Every structure is written in C-alpha cells, then in structure tokens.
Amino acid sequence: MIFEKLIETSEKMRxxxxxxxxxKHIHDFPWPATTYYSPxxxxxxxxxxxxxxxxxxxxxxxx
Numbered sequence: 001m002i003f004e005k006l007i008e009t010s011e012k013m014r015x016x017x018x019x020x021x022x023x024k025h026i027h028d029f030p031w032p033a034t035t036y037y038s039p040x041x042x043x044x045x046x047x048x049x050x051x052x053x054x055x056x057x058x059x060x061x062x063x
Contacts, residue, residue: 003059006059007051007059010047010049010061013063017034017045018036020036021036021038021045022037022038022039023036023037024037025037029048031048031049031050032048032050033047033048034046034047034048045063047062047063048060048061049061049062
C-alpha cells in the first residue's frame with residue numbers, strides 16, 4: 001500500500017537529516033515536528049509528520 005512506502009521513505013529522510021545535522025530542535029506541537037540545522041549543508045530543514053490514518057485516513061509529511 002502507498003502509506004507503507006511513504007512511511008518507509010520518510011524514515012529514510014529522517015535518518016539522513018539526523019546523520020547530517022549538527023543540531024536539532026523538537027517542537028512542542030501536537031504532532032511530531034523537528035527542525036534540523038546543518039550550516040555547512042543547509043540553513044534549516046523542517047520535518048513534520050502527521051499520521052491520522054486510523055481517524056481520518058490521512059498521512060502527511062512536510063519537509
């Protein structure tokens with residue numbers, strides 16, 4: 001199913017951001033939202049993932 005492929009890809013992206021970032025900030029939002037910093041590669045990368053598959057049949061990622 002498409003959700004599994006999207007989730008797998010988002011985990012790979014998260015792992016890549018984690019490995020290349022020098023600093024990360026986890027936001028106090030009701031959904032998982034993290035900002036990664038790596039001044040030599042990028043200024044800031046925000047990764048938000050909303051998993052509402054059970055309630056709303058929705059899965060969303062914003063990078």
